[in-house]
Amino acid sequence: MISLKRQKEYYQALIAKDSQYEGVFYVGVKTTGIFCRPTCSARKPKFEHCEFFTTAQQALLASFRPCKRCKPLSHPNQVSTVIQKLVEAIEQNPEKRWKDKDFAALSIDASTARRQFKKRFDMTFVEYARARRMGLAIKQIRSGESVIETQLATGYESSSGFRDAFSKVMGAAPTKLGKMHLLKASWLDTPLGPMLAIASEEALTLLEFVDRRGLEREIERLRQKTKSAIIPGRTPPIDSIEGELKSYFKGHLSQFKTPLFLLGSPFQLNVWDGLQQIPYGETLSYSSLAAKLGKPSAFRAVANANGANQLAIVIPCHRVINQNGELGGYGGGLTRKQWLINHEKQHRV
Incomplete structure (x- = not known):
C-alpha cells in the first residue's frame, strides 16, 4: 500500500514528467482505464483520478491497460526502430557518406533521423556517422596506414576536409594522433x-x-x-x-x-574501494565509512569523494546514507537511491 504522502510525491513527479522516477512508479488513470509511466506526454489527470503502482504488473492486475503513447511495458527511452535500422546501416558500411537518397532507400525521412539521433545521442545522424568514420580512421592510422590512405578510405576527397572533420571530432589533427x-x-x-x-x-x-x-x-x-x-x-x-x-x-x-x-586521488580511490566493500543489500553511514577507512573525522571528505564517483551502481555509493537514517545525497536522484536500496534488500540472499 502506497502512503498518501508518497502518492502526492508521485503525482508531483507525474506533473513535472520527472525522469528520475522512471521505473519507480506507474500511474493508472481511473477515467480512461489506461496506465502510464511518469514521463508520459499525455494530458495529466487530476490527483483524485490517479491510482499509483510500483510495478507494471500491479497496474495490469488492477485491470488497467498500457498507454500506447508512453508504452510502459518497454524500457524508458528504448531505442526506436529508426535508430536501430540506421545504426545497423552505419556498421555495415562505416565509410559511407550519407545523402538524402540513402534515407529514402530505407524508407526513413532524413529530418526524422536527425531529430531522433539528436534526442538520443545529443548529436545529429550526420555527426554520429562522421564520428564513427573518425573512429575507423584512428584504427587505420594506428595500424600503420598513412593519413592520405586513411583519408581516401573514409570517403574524403579533400585532405583539408578530412583534417578539419578529424580535428572537430577528435580535438586534434590526424598527425597528432600518437598522443x-x-x-x-x-x-x-x-x-x-x-x-x-x-x-x-x-x-x-x-x-x-x-x-x-x-x-x-x-x-x-x-x-x-x-x-x-x-x-x-x-x-x-x-x-x-x-x-x-x-x-x-x-x-x-x-x-x-x-x-x-578509476580516475581519482589516492584518497578518492581509497573511499571508492571502501564503497565496494559494503555488502549487497546493506547500508552504511558516511561517518561509519570514514571510521572503517581509518579517517573518523573526515566524514565530509568521504561524502565528497562519494559524490565524485563516476561509476554509478557498480561502485555502490547509493549504499551510503546519513547517520540518522535519511538518504543523504545521490547524483542520480534520491528516488533512484531509495529504489536501489530497496531492490538490493529485497534480493539479497
Missing part, C-alpha cells in the same frame, strides 16, 4: 532510465544516468584528464556492463566483474 587515446560511449537502457557508459577497449571509465546534473562537465573532465577523444561506439567493457546491469536489475547479480578504470 591521443580513444574512448567510446553508448547509451544503455535500464528500468530506472537510460545510462551513459564510456569505456576504452579494456575498461569502463564512466557509468551515469543521462539526466544527472553536471554530466556534461564530468565527461569533459574525463576527456581532458585522459587526453582522449570520446566517440559513439561499443567496446567489450560496455557489452559486459550492459549484460551485468540486466542481471542486476532482475535481482540475479550482486557483484560486478566488468574491469574498471
